[in-house]
Amino acid sequence: MARNFLPRGHVERRAKTDLSLFSGVTPRESKCKVDQLPGQHGAMPKKLSEYGKQFLAKQIAKHMYGILERQFRNYYKKASRMKGATGEILLLLLETRLDNVVYRLGFARTRREARQLVSHRGVMVNDGKKTRIVNIPSYQLKAGDEVLIKEKCQHQGRIQEAMQLASQRTMPEWLELDTVNFKGVMTRLPERNEMPLEINELFIVELYSK
Known part of the structure; x- marks a missing residue:
C-alpha cells in the first residue's frame, strides 16, 4: 500500500x-x-x-x-x-470512508491509526444484511451501516486510550456511539457544516x- x-x-x-x-x-x-x-x-x-x-x-x-x-x-x-x-x-x-468513521467514532486516535486497525482486520461492518470483517480502509459506508470493533481487539490499550480521548470531544450528530458494545452507527450522511x-x-x- x-x-x-x-x-x-x-x-x-x-x-x-x-x-x-x-x-x-x-x-x-x-x-x-x-x-x-x-x-x-x-x-x-x-x-x-x-x-x-x-x-x-x-x-x-x-x-x-x-x-x-x-x-x-x-x-x-x-x-x-x-x-x-x-x-x-x-x-x-x-468523510464516509470506513477509516474516517472509525476515527470519528473514537476507536482510534488518528486516521492513520484507524486505517491500520481496519487493515489488520479489527473492524466489522453490518450493512443490514450481515456482519462481516472489512479490511479495506476506503470502504464506503452508507446511512444505517453499523461499525463494530472485533471482541479480541476491544481491550487493546490504544483503543481504550482513543476512546478516553474521544470522550472529551463532541460526537458528530450523524453518528451514534455505543461505548459498552464498542460499536457505532452512521445514522445519516453528514451535512456540509458537519x-x-x-x-x-x-x-x-x-x-x-x-
Whole structure:
C-alpha cells in the first residue's frame, strides 16, 4: 500500500491548520512549531497566488484523510459524475470512508491509526444484511451501516486510550456511539457544516477543472 512519508509536523506547518495528524495524548504544539513554516528558521511567508490557494486546499484535504494523489484524483472524478455539487460530494466520499468513521467514532486516535486497525482486520461492518470483517480502509459506508470493533481487539490499550480521548470531544450528530458494545452507527450522511471547515472544496474543484 502506498504511503506518505512526509513528517507530520512538516505537513501541519505547511498547511497552517490542525489536520488531526497527532494523537492528542500530548499537545500538538510540543510536536512541531505550528506557527512556523517548514524550513531552516521557518521560511518567509509568501502571498499565495490563486493556484497556490487551490493547491494548498487540495493538499490539506489529501493529508487530512491520508490519501495520495492518484486516489484523490479518482475521488474527484467519481464526485464529478454524481448529481450535486462536486466539491461537497467529494468531501462526503472522504468523510464516509470506513477509516474516517472509525476515527470519528473514537476507536482510534488518528486516521492513520484507524486505517491500520481496519487493515489488520479489527473492524466489522453490518450493512443490514450481515456482519462481516472489512479490511479495506476506503470502504464506503452508507446511512444505517453499523461499525463494530472485533471482541479480541476491544481491550487493546490504544483503543481504550482513543476512546478516553474521544470522550472529551463532541460526537458528530450523524453518528451514534455505543461505548459498552464498542460499536457505532452512521445514522445519516453528514451535512456540509458537519464536515471539515478547514477544507475549501471550491478551490479543489477550480484546480481540477483547469
